[in-house]
Structures are given as structure tokens and as C-alpha cells.
Amino acid sequence: MKKIDDKRKQINNIVSVVKLASLLFSGMGIFNFIINKYNITRENLNYTLTMWMIIFSILILILIYAIWAFSTAYKFNEKYVDRIQVIENLFFVCIFFVVLFLTGVHESEFKFLFLFIIITSTIQVGMEHGMLIATISSVIILIMDLFYGTTTGKNIYFEKDLIIVGIFILTSWTLGLYVNIESEYIERLQSLANKDGLTEVYNHRFFQDALKTSIKLCEDNKESISLIFIDIDYFKHYNDLYGHQKGDEVLKNIGAILRSSVRKEDIVARYGGEEFAIILPNTLEKDAIAIAERIRLKIENTYFEGEENQPNGKLTASIGISIFPDKADCDVELIKSADDALYRAKFFNRNRVEAYYSILDELKKDIKDKDTEEKDIEIITSIKTLISVINAKDKYTYGHIERVVIYSKLLGDKLGLKKEDKKNLRYGAYMHDIGKISILEDILNKKMKLTNEEWEILKQHPMNGVEIIKPVEALNGITDLILHHHERYDGQGYPSGLKGKDIPYLARILTVVDSFDAMTSNRPYSIRKTHDEAIEELKRCKGTQFDPEITDAFIDIITKNKDITYL
Missing domain, CATH: 3.30.70.270 (Reverse transcriptase/Diguanylate cyclase domain)
Known part of the structure; x- marks a missing residue:
């Protein structure tokens, strides 16, 4: 959720500002230490120069951290974020320890610095880590009191710092509870938004x-x-x-x-x-x-x-x-x-x-391998879209194309076609009905017999298909298949009325395959034939509608591979 991500970024920025403030207070402690250590006073000639050098150094350190904190927020891989925050928090604990050590150890007035990192670590990482930082901070302060405090009588520093330790633990615990409640709420919101x-x-x-x-x-x-x-x-x-x-x-x-x-x-x-x-x-x-x-x-x-x-x-x-x-x-x-x-x-x-x-994906790969023009690949992509549109318009076409491709591959192997011819036959089988894109859906799905006018419109789809693929040089080998796959062996077909061997060989193959699948499929305008009925129809039309040699080869394939007809 964008709002939740934005909220997390805002919290991260606030935490970074708090840490900057803690660095500023740390700088003040280091500043006091240097002044006292080297007895720098106004009467000292180097006072002004020293002061500016100290201030400048502290500001540079704070600026470096500010740039790092705000520029890297949420840019790490998610699985490393918590680990980086833990290391950063421990680094701050070390800085505060050094500040305490330089400013009087058990007598230092900068023990409150640990509260900054306890609060920020609890908000960032959660209660467990906040309690850990609170415990480490408490142990550091109490050990300093024991080692550097009075060894006789009352150790007033230890007793006073027990109150500070209580504040540390209480702060991390109560704030951690709130953070857990808030995290659970955010998770619920995310679940509602994402599930x-x-x-x-x-x-x-x-x-x-x-x-x-x-x-x-x-x-x-x-x-x-x-x-x-x-x-x-x-x-x-x-x-x-x-x-x-x-x-x-x-x-x-x-x-x-x-x-x-x-x-x-x-x-x-x-x-x-x-x-x-x-x-x-x-x-x-x-x-x-x-x-x-x-x-x-x-x-x-x-x-x-x-x-x-x-x-x-x-x-x-x-x-x-x-x-x-x-x-x-x-x-x-x-x-x-x-x-x-x-x-x-x-x-x-x-x-x-x-x-x-998709055979068209195979064709695109072939085109790329031949290093042809990029426009050919774009046209192939467009053809793929057109075929999807045809499938949506005419549900019969989708399964028909898939089956005709399978039959064509089997028949091509049976007839011993050359590799290039086999490939052209597959491409042609896939795209032979692409010209139907320009045919009205009402005509494609009409359940009654087509009128003469509607039939003439449907007969235009081979020529329309050729016009679509003509711009692609790599598809020149399949134009004859698309144009002539409705020609008849006796010359009574369309669009050119070609006869016998004048019909391109691959087109004659496609005609047999296309017709067989048409006969054995559920179509709006014809009754589906059984497997055996379709074979008898092929035999009856052998020599009139179909090439006899190709028909015999196909019948042999179908008889030996009956299961494929049910794809």
C-alpha cells in the first residue's frame, strides 16, 4: 500500500532527525571535553581557531550521517534492512559510551543520550531490539558507576542511575508495546488490501x-x-x-x-x-x-x-x-x-x-536468426494479435488451427517433405485462415446456410490473408498455401480455379488436412461427421476435390493414429 510505505518513510525520516539530534548533543559533550582538556580560554590566542575547528568537525560528521541516513533509507534489500539498523544502533551506543567516558564517566551529564537510541531502535526494529539496547545501555552506565564510583559508603551515582535504568527499560517496553500494536494494525490493513x-x-x-x-x-x-x-x-x-x-x-x-x-x-x-x-x-x-x-x-x-x-x-x-x-x-x-x-x-x-x-514465436525466432528487418518482427507480432482476434470472433477457428498444424506436421513427415517445406507447411497451416479477420462475426457463426452473397464474402478470406502477410519477406514461402488452400483437384475450387498438379503441392496437402478437420468438427453451419464417416468422405472425393496420392497418405496416418482426431 502506497500510504503505508509513505508512512514508513516519514517515520524513518523522523528517526533519522532524532539520531541527528543525539549526535549534536554528543558533539556538545566532546566539545566540552576538548575545552577542559586543553584549557582553552578566551585569553588563549588559539581559542577562536580551535573553537571553529571543533564546531566544523562536529558539523561535518553530522552532515555525513544526515546524507547517508536520508539517501539510503529503504534502498537496501529488504532482508538486510533490520541487520543494518541493528549495526547502526550499536554504533550509536559505542559513540555515547565514548562521550560518557570523556565527560566524567559516572559523573557525566550525558547519560540521557542512550534514551535517544533506545527510542529510535524500538520504533525501527521493535520491542525485543529496544529492550536489548536498553539493557546494554543500562549495563554500561551501572558498570561505570561500580568501577569509578566511591568504593566506601553509599554509591549515590549507582542509586541515582538505577532510576535512569528503570526509565530506559520502561520506555523500551511501553513504546515497544505500542509499536507492536501499530505493526499488527498495519499488517491487518495490508491483508485487507492485498488478500x-x-x-x-x-x-x-x-x-x-x-x-x-x-x-x-x-x-x-x-x-x-x-x-x-x-x-x-x-x-x-x-x-x-x-x-x-x-x-x-x-x-x-x-x-x-x-x-x-x-x-x-x-x-x-x-x-x-x-x-x-x-x-x-x-x-x-x-x-x-x-x-x-x-x-x-x-x-x-x-x-x-x-x-x-x-x-x-x-x-x-x-x-x-x-x-x-x-x-x-x-x-x-x-x-x-x-x-x-x-x-x-x-x-x-x-x-x-x-x-x-506458438508457431509464430518460432517464426519470430527464425526471423531474428536471419537478421532480417525489425519491421518483419513487428508485423509477425501484429499477425499474432490478429489471430487472437479471429479466435475470439470464431471459437471454431482456434481449435481448428491447432489441429490442422498437428495433422500437417504428421502428413509432412509421412510424405518425406524437405525441412524448409515442412516449416512452410506448419506456418501456412497456422495462418491459412487469417483472412477471416475481415469477415463479419455474424457470417462466421451463422447457424443456417449462407446466402450466395455471404458465401462470396467468405470466399474472399484467402486473398485477404495473402494481403496481410505480403509485407513480411520471411513469409513469401506460404502465400501459395494461404491463397490456394480452397482449390479443388478437379478445378472447381476458388479463388483461381486451378486444377490437378497446377495447384501448389503444399496447398494440396493443406486442402486435405483442412477439409478433414472441418468435417470432424462442430461448426455452426454443418453437422459433425464421425471419424469413419470423414475417412469415407475423403475416399469419395479423392481425385475430384483432393489429390489422390496425398489423400491416401493422410488416410493411412489417420487410421494408424486415431487418438489425434480427438485433440
């Missing part, structure tokens, strides 16, 4: 500040920081069935599970309604995945009242992971990439852990 009242984990605001701080520390120490996003599956369904009170109980239990599943240095926060985030400092991706998987299993294996009525019979969570600096350059990118991974986990049947991955 989510329902789940007892940190709130969204604290998470944002903590993430920025953690990233800065990781940059300084050249370490990695992982971010986990957790979202409760079908939570709205649960709330609708049992009401928000029961939903709140679920959130409390999830919060407790998360707190018990992380390390002391990790930060658990409630990011949104049913969404949580965990910051894992100095953690590699593989370790973050292991932690996330343990959390997922713990949630899945915990019984929540009424979970049997959830869509999958259990109350579960989807989890996304990203890592800085490997997959994000700043806190904003880290949040977005972890959120993308979470979206992918939820899209692919939920109750799973997904680490962030």
Missing part, C-alpha cells in the same frame, strides 16, 4: 504488482519465472445448479488447495471470478508443469458437494502455463501467453495442463 476476502489468497491488484516485481528480480538475477493460470471447469453450471453460496465454498476449497500445493516463495492469487494465478519465481517450465499437474490431480480427486452433476461427473480445473523470459518479454506478454495456454486447455476437453506454444 481476497473469500479465498484468502492474494487479490488481482497485488498479483499485478507482485508479477512486475518478480520479473524485475528475475531479470536482475538472470532467472526464469513461471506463471500458472487455473480456471474451474463449468463453474457457471455449478453456480446455476446450487447457487453462489455453494460456489463460494468451492472457491474457498480451491484456494486452500492451491495454498497447500506451492512453496513459501510462490504467490497464489485470485485473478478473476473462478480463475486463479500462481507466480513461481526461479522455476523452469518442466517444474511448473509438474506443479500444475499435481494441482490438477488434487482438485480432481477432492470431493465437492454436488460435483456428480457436473458435465464430466467431477469438478475439475484447466491449467495454462507460460514462462519468462523464454516465451514472453514482459509481464503483459507473460499473462497473455499463460491465458492462451489456459484457453487451449479448456478448448481441448478441459481438465488438463497446457504449456504455451
